[in-house]
Structures are given as C-alpha cells and as structure tokens.
Amino acid sequence: MAINIAVLQFPGSNCDQDAFQLFASGLGLATRYVWHKETRLGGADLVVLPGGFSYGDYLRCGAIARFSPVMGAVREHAAAGGLVLGICNGFQILCEAGLLPGALIRNSSLEYRCMTCELSVGDAGPSFNPGALGARVRLPIGHGEGNYRIDEAGLARLESGGQVLLRYTDNPNGSLGSIAGVRNEAGNVFGMMPHPDRAFERFHPSRDGIAIARAVLAAGFPESSRQTA
C-alpha cells in the first residue's frame, strides 16, 4: 500500500522542507508540497502542517492561516477520519482552527526557547504509547509561543481520554500539565510543539522523529510501521 504525504506551505512556513525530508527521506514515502491556496489535497493520506511563522504570526500564531483556502480541505479530510499532523506553528494553526482543543500563548519566561527536550510519552492510543515509542523521547523545540492552555474541564477531558501525546520532563514554556502535544478525541489529528522533523538525520540531536512519524501514520495505517524504511 502506497501512503501519500502532503506537506502544506503557508506564507511564512519555514520548516516545510524539514517536514518534507522527514517523510520523504526519513521514511521513504511519496511526499509533496501543497500550497495554501489549493483547495484540494490530492488524495493525501496524511496532511502535515509544518512549523514556521505563517502570516508573520500576525494577530495570534496560526490565527490567519486558519482561514487559508486549503484549510477547508484539511477540515473535510479530518472529518472523514484522515490523518493530520501539526508541528509547532502547525499545532498552533490546528488549535486556532478548532481541530485540536486548547491554545498556545507566550512562553511564561517570555523567552524564545531553542533546545532539545526530553519528553515522556503519553498513553495516547494503540499506535502512540510508551510501548511503541519508549517511555522517553528527545526532540528539539524552537518557539516563543508554546505555552499550552486549556480550561479545567478541557484539561480533564484530555487527561481522561488519553489525548496527551507528549509531556516535557522539564517544562520549558509554562504549559499546563507540561503538555507538549495532544491528539483529538477521534485519534486522527495530532499536534505537537517539538520537532520530529529536526530529529531524523544522523547529525540531528536524536533520531526519535522517525518513531514519532511512524506512530502518527500507524494511527491510520497499522501496517505502515512495518512497511516503511
């Protein structure tokens, strides 16, 4: 089975090539770019919203990208059970779009944090759990607005539903519950501030990004974890 990956490009995306390479060379999958003005995803199985500063982060991070033409197609794809992964700014966009719960605000330190973080893996479904990924992974972060916020009831739902993907072991940004990534209730939309797309080459700080990407794919294609490179 051939899995197709679409990496979206918004004006101001700057990790689109990293995300492309993670799936194309890291996992050896058919990957292509989709410009934000497109209204179709061309049969993609997984849509990746990459990191960066879409629309200059004007108004709020992700607030304007949310209304890009392509987001209508992303919404339909997600509603039909298709896989979606948002990394960093992509996570912010998915939260603004309401495809993931919560919001990301300024880091409590007010500093831009660029470092490699240790993350504990949540028990977040059949493909994304400590059994598949190990109890801890190491991934780089690079953000000024990664401070995850959600109301109390929303946080309780996330926790009881096993929707927390990753938690910082040493919270770099003030996130509630040290949350670094979440999935939606249905288990097909994933978002995280850390960068699996900066953790797959030999010269990267870790190669844990490969396992993360596989875990996301395996949520829709359980066989994929055995078939990919």
Added chain:
Amino acid sequence: MKIKVFVTPKRNVLDPQGVAVGHALESLGLKGLKGTRVGKVIELELEAPDSPQLRAQIDKLCGELLSNPVIEDYHFEVTGG
C-alpha cells in the same frame, strides 16, 4: 464610522507579558500595583451605517478571527455613526 475592538487575555489565563510589564512598572516606582494585563486594540474604519446586523457581524468576526475565545475576551465600541 469607526469601531474599536478591545482584546484582552481572559482573567483566568496566565498573561506572561502582563506580568513582565507589571514588574517593570514596579521597578519604575509604581506602588500598589495589583495586576497588569496586556491586550490589543484593533481599529476598523467602515463606510457603512450602524445597524444591529452590522454589529452582529462584527461580533461574530471578533469571536472568529480577532480574538481566540479559549484565551481572550473582547468587546467593541462604535463611534461616529
């Protein structure tokens, strides 16, 4: 007519920027400061008469685009109808 939209962080949401600005105000000698919240003002100029429909439309846009209801509150003022 002019519309001024005020967007502020929700009371129960941490405002790191407000905290930092508050500390700076205190270091400049301001006494008795109990809280600082930093928000934004968005000014719109419209060539359209004021109407309940327009206000409803602005209200909807405030909730959809100009503010994020998870973390922010908003209100707006209309002047010069």
